[in-house]
Amino acid sequence: MTTTEQRGRIVIAVPGPLVRAVRRHGVVLTGVVMVAAALAWKAVLLQHAYFKEDDYEFVARAVESGLSFDYLTRIHFGQFMPGGFLLAWLSARLEPYGWGVAAGGVLVLHAAAGLAVLRMLRVVFGARPAILAPLLVFLLAPITFPALAWWAAALNTVFLQLALPMAVASHWHHLRTGRLRHAVVAAAWVLVGLLGFVKGFAVPLVLLALTAIYFGGLRRRLAAWLMYAGVLAAFGALYAQRSLAAPNTGGLPLFDQAASFLWELLGRTFATTVLGGPWKWFAGGDWGVAAPPTALVVLSLLVLALLVVVTGYYRRRAYLAWGLLLGYAVVADALPVLWGRVHLLGSFAGTDTRYVADAAPLLALVVGLVLLPLPGEAEPYRRPLPARERVSGLCGAALGVFAGASLVSVTIFAGYLGADRRHGYIETARAELAKAAPGAVVYDRLVPADVVPGGYRTYSLTSRVLGAMASPRLRARMQDPPAALDGLVFDDLGRLRPVEVAGTELAPRTPDGCWPATGGTVQVPLAASPPRVEGTLIRLGYSARADTEVTLWMGDRPVDVKLRAGLGKVFMVAEPGADRIVLPDLPPGVCVGAVTPGQAVPAR
Structure with a gap:
């Protein structure tokens, strides 16, 4: 490329081979630019999303596990996703709960999917400018974006x-x-x-x-x-x-549940989103749940019926192409959910757009098949088309309406993104763990339900969710904390605070307030009903004349503790099923007082 000046004007001379290359590959280059622009747009919007629900379990499991066959092939509520678990493992090892890393990984694959759609269209239809229209359909399809905003869903899709x-x-x-x-x-x-x-x-x-x-x-x-x-x-x-x-999480729903689900998924969600909808989302958070008004659902079904009739009237095999798209939505998107989720979630599952997000590439292909002739195809149309200008104008207008509707739908959904609460909790805990003392004892409790719902069982606990950000040594202590005189626990903001126990105190009815010793052994009853829930914490009060070491037994588990002189308390995790604490050979000058089994909470 050279620059010359002619009569006061700067003229840039572009080499002939470069011009010929651009002309030869102009369609492909334009497609690549379109994919890059869509990637940048979605990346800007995804900055406001954050981890939720299954995401925390995926990160915690990845940090806790080696890259083993068992880890990669674990069934997660019916999902078999070694590829997703591999990407989760890499992302979590690079930065636990690093949204930029996690979202960036799935965005790269989504961009690769855009290039794959471009390749598919080029192979099927040739490198003609018209293939950029179905490519745009894939890039703007609203069904793809909510799945990207939920990391666990994106790892599948x-x-x-x-x-x-x-x-x-x-x-x-x-x-x-x-x-x-x-x-x-x-x-x-x-x-x-x-x-x-x-x-x-x-x-x-x-x-x-x-x-x-x-x-x-x-x-x-x-x-x-x-x-x-x-x-x-x-x-x-x-x-x-x-x-x-x-665990067997599958099951068939009742007939009325199945029928309602199919209507919700195919009639309300899929029929509206393939036209750029749903235009209205369920206002309960960033779940990607479609909530289109009934009038727009009916209008969408009428528009789809018109498109099928018109394209089938002119284009050979258009009805079969539309049938392929519908068949995929039924077989790939509806049937697995009918087996695995509808009996648990009801027909409401049909409003979740992530269940149809994988159909977007096929939607782009079908749009091309019902409009464009294949290279070398004999008699692609049943009858002569209207004037070229009219056809181009109508197709361009339809594409413009789809693009505008899609931008509106995605922009409205992006307005629901934003996880300041979850993000603040995780980042506060990350900072607290970074400055925690090497020998700190952090007891377990449930993560706040508005960060991780309690239904995730062990992966609703701070030792798992927040332990993913701790050093391996501290993580091990969080998951199996020893007895300690001074323990810590996370509060609802993610801060480490001195631990206390919320439960019913059981005190001895003796004049000195000490549990009596029989033959040098003290037995401290825990309660009429012994702790049976794993994670129950016990606070045991004591007084000692001098520093001394004692051994406490719960069931068949010994716990060695070094007591400090004066009044104090010992915190220890209860052995499920143990109904008492036994202290054999209690040293003179040690009084064991009130005991409180319960749940770890921050001290006031």
């Missing part, structure tokens, strides 16, 4: 968003050339989809349907089908084997 278009492109190459290596690559992408999301089982079904609709002759591709079937069989065997060791 982005792998399938990437694998489906890559598998279609490679399979399409195989159908055109007959070269088996393309089918091998397609089978590899099917495996990637399966390892990212169980819904990946539907990818070979999409390949089968595309072959039957646009190529026919299924028997001629027997080697490819055998490879795809082999991948499915191997995955199914592994999934079944791992499922045997996992």
Whole structure:
């Protein structure tokens, strides 16, 4: 590139080869710029999102676990996601609860999915400018954004968003050339989809349907089908084997639940979001729950029906292409949720857009199939099209309306993002752990429910959630804290505070306030009902004339404690089922007083 000045004007001379390269690859370069622009836009919006619910368990498990087969293949409430767990492990090891790292990882894969959709469209339709329209549909589709804002959902979805278009492109190459290596690559992408999301089982079904609709002759591709079937069989065997060791969370809903769910998912959520909706979201937080007004649902169904009729009137096989999209929504998106979630969540599960986010690449492909002729396709249209200017104007207007509607929907949803409470709690705890003394004893309690709901059981506890940010030594002490005279606990703001026990105090009825010794042994009853919940904390009051060491027994577990002279208290975790504390050979001058079993709380 050179710069010259002619008659007062600066003229930039661009080399001919560069001009020819831009002209030759202009469509692809434009597509890449579109993907980059969409990535930047979504990255700006995602800055306001943060971890929630399953995300905390994923981070904690990743920090606690090595990169083992058991870790990668664990079934999480019916989800089999080695790819997602691998990405979670890498993100958590780089920075536990680092939203920039976590969101950046899934955004990179989502951008790769955008490039994969561009590749698929180029392979199927050729490098014509018209393929940029269905690419824009994928990039702006509102169903993709809420899934990105929930890290656990994105860890599933982005792998399938990437694998489906890559598998279609490679399979399409195989159908055109007959070269088996393309089918091998397609089978590899099917495996990637399966390892990212169980819904990946539907990818070979999409390949089968595309072959039957646009190529026919299924028997001629027997080697490819055998490879795809082999991948499915191997995955199914592994999934079944791992499922045997996992809690059974599946179940079928009642008929009315199933019918209501299908209406919510297909009629309200999917039908509106494929047109740029839902335009209104459930105002209960950043859950991606669609709540379109009934009038807009009816209008969306009418618009979709009109699109199907008009495109089918002109474009051959358009009805089959639309049927492929609907079939995918039913088989891949509805059926797994019907089995795994609807009996627990009810029909409300059908309003969650993350269940259909993986259909976005197929939506882009179907938009292309119902509008654009395939290269070399004979008689792609049933009848002559209206004037080119009219067709271009109508398609451009429809695309503009979709783009505008999508921007509105995503912008409204982004207004619900913002997790100052969760972010503040985690970052305060991170700072507290960083300055905690090496020998600090931090007792367990539930994380506040507005940060992590209590339903996550052990992964609702501070030792797991916040322990992910501690050093390995401190994390081990948090999960199995020793007895201590001065313990700490996290308060509801994430600050470390002196520990106290909230429970019913049991005091001895003796003149000196000490539990009596029999043969030098003191037995301290815990309560009429002994602690049976793991994590129950005990506070034991005492007085001692001098520093001394004692051994306390709960059940068959000994606890050694060094008492300080004067009045004091000992904190220790209860042994579930133990109904007393036994102190054999209690030294003279030591009085054991009131005992309080209960839950750890910050001292006032």
